[in-house]
Amino acid sequence: MEIKKTSLNKLHQDSQAKFVEFAGYEMPIQYSKGVIEEHKFTRSHAGIFDVSHMGQLFIYGNENLTSDLEKIFPLDLKNLQQNCSKYSFLMNEEAGIYDDLIITKLKDGYLIILNAACKEKDFEILSNILSKKYKMELSNDRALVAIQGPKAVKILNETINEVKNLTFMTGNWFDYNGQKLFVTRSGYTGEDGFEVSILNDLAEEFTKSLIKKGAELIGLGARDTLRLEAGLCLYGHELDLNKTPVEANLKWAISKERLSNGGFVGSDKIINQIKEGAKQIRVGIKPEGRLIAREKTKIFNETELPIGEITSGTFGPSINGPIAMGYVDKEFSKINTKILLEVRGKKHPANICKLPFYKKSYVKGVN
Amino acid sequence: MSEVKFSKEHEWIILDGDVATIGITQHATEMLGDIVFAELPDKGSNVEKDGTAGVVESTKAASDVYTPVSGEVVDINQAIVDDPAKINEDPEGTAWFFKLKMKDISELDSLMNKEEYDKFAKESSS
Numbered sequence: 268m269e270i271k272k273t274s275l276n277k278l279h280q281d282s283q284a285k286f287v288e289f290a291g292y293e294m295p296i297q298y299s300k301g302v303i304e305e306h307k308f309t310r311s312h313a314g315i316f317d318v319s320h321m322g323q324l325f326i327y328g329n330e331n332l333t334s335d336l337e338k339i340f341p342l343d344l345k346n347l348q349q350n351c352s353k354y355s356f357l358m359n360e361e362a363g364i365y366d367d368l369i370i371t372k373l374k375d376g377y378l379i380i381l382n383a384a385c386k387e388k389d390f391e392i393l394s395n396i397l398s399k400k401y402k403m404e405l406s407n408d409r410a411l412v413a414i415q416g417p418k419a420v421k422i423l424n425e426t427i428n429e430v431k432n433l434t435f436m437t438g439n440w441f442d443y444n445g446q447k448l449f450v451t452r453s454g455y456t457g458e459d460g461f462e463v464s465i466l467n468d469l470a471e472e473f474t475k476s477l478i479k480k481g482a483e484l485i486g487l488g489a490r491d492t493l494r495l496e497a498g499l500c501l502y503g504h505e506l507d508l509n510k511t512p513v514e515a516n517l518k519w520a521i522s523k524e525r526l527s528n529g530g531f532v533g534s535d536k537i538i539n540q541i542k543e544g545a546k547q548i549r550v551g552i553k554p555e556g557r558l559i560a561r562e563k564t565k566i567f568n569e570t571e572l573p574i575g576e577i578t579s580g581t582f583g584p585s586i587n588g589p590i591a592m593g594y595v596d597k598e599f600s601k602i603n604t605k606i607l608l609e610v611r612g613k614k615h616p617a618n619i620c621k622l623p624f625y626k627k628s629y630v631k632g633v634n
Numbered sequence: 635m636s637e638v639k640f641s642k643e644h645e646w647i648i649l650d651g652d653v654a655t656i657g658i659t660q661h662a663t664e665m666l667g668d669i670v671f672a673e674l675p676d677k678g679s680n681v682e683k684d685g686t687a688g689v690v691e692s693t694k695a696a697s698d699v700y701t702p703v704s705g706e707v708v709d710i711n712q713a714i715v716d717d718p719a720k721i722n723e724d725p726e727g728t729a730w731f732f733k734l735k736m737k738d739i740s741e742l743d744s745l746m747n748k749e750e751y752d753k754f755a756k757e758s759s760s
Contacts, residue, residue, distance in 0.1 A: 559696070
């Protein structure tokens with residue numbers, strides 16, 4: 268299959284990007300400054316991320332759609348205000364995760380942001396469940412551009428007037444050069460920031476205007492170190508069909524209102540796991556010293572019995588040390604529990620630690 | 635001191651008497667990106683030509699470091715273990731990896747000179 272390109276591909280090339288294939292797309296892994304500088308720039312200024320490979324699914328409908336989506340997602344969508352967003356999951360009956368997503372209530376339906384590698388399958392699953400009752404559009408003509416970091420609000424507000432009035436996890440339509448943009452205040456870095464859904468034809472010019480105001484392009488390499496420091500899950504690593512939201516320690520994303528009566532796909536398993544407790548649970552892990560423990564690294568307890576596995580591990584530039592996430596047996600999930608990580612045939616000491624590794628300094632809802 | 639030689643695994647080596655100093659090339663560091671971890675062989679251990687003699691890790695992945703010649707490890711550069719970013723700053727100078735007392739100096743013959751290596755690196759990255 269031919270590799271797909273986003274509408275910002277030429278801009279990436281012109282900016283000396285190194286490319287990788289990601290979910291069938293040619294995406295920038297880093298630019299000339301490198302992962303660490305790009306990471307730090309996002310934390311201190313503002314980074315621009317091309318996330319156009321992600322799925323933007325519009326589903327149009329009224330109250331019936333809301334009820335039908337409540338049979339799928341563990342959310343209280345009836346009481347969700349228009350223009351408000353929620354983090355959620357598409358699950359199977361066993362509460363295994365097909366995808367994690369952000370859903371926003373619009374005036375005439377919902378916008379769901381899906382992972383690039385999962386979007387086609389998600390569309391199929393949702394189409395089947397909703398049995399073609401509603402108009403569904405997995406957008407091909409829109410780019411998705413994120414701007415993240417302490418300077419993001421100032422820079423974006425100079426380009427899109429009034430965007431600063433959005434509060435965290437809300438979105439709205441804005442005018443830009445006679446076209447409509449959908450902007451949400453959200454992100455995947457642990458920083459304040461926005462994600463902008465924009466027509467492909469306008470994406471390059473729009474992105475260049477942000478660069479002119481002092482933001483810089485950031486690759487997927489730094490996107491990964493930023494999200495890991497922020498303790499955020501990456502589908503295919505922390506989350507997959509063999510993990511449930513309870514095991515992933517994401518109970519907070521399940522609306523309390525839905526736990527009493529269930530009625531969503533996977534609800535029996537979720538309610539049962541919340542009551543009984545999950546066998547394994549996602550935790551933060553800090554190796555001692557400088558050792559990096561990558562995905563699939565085996566985790567042992569102090570008596571060298573296997574207790575779990577790492578799902579993501581890297582060097583955290585803002586922590587200035589190695590960090591990881593993984594799953595361990597519940598009894599070893601307490602903060603400060605000493606564990607061992609087997610790397611290249613040797614067992615190295617590490618500690619279970621609190622997530623996130625890096626705590627953002629901004630205050631929720633403040634401009 | 636001998637002329638600097640290069641391996642296909644992107645190590646450089648320079649001989650002084652029978653002691654060779656080995657590191658990774660500028661080209662290698664550019665391919666790896668920011669290096670955040672380095673592991674070196676134990677002082678006093680013996681390493682075999684083309685065998686692994688260490689590990690470097692970037693933010694993205696781990697890569698083995700090979701030795702282009704056989705010998706006994708007589709010194710290691712602790713400074714790059716303590717601060718791996720030094721490898722990106724000066725890979726072919728102060729950020730050497732280890733020193734070997736060579737057994738067979740003729741092992742150097744099969745390695746590339748600067749011109750050959752530059753050509754090899756250019757071809758292997760395109």
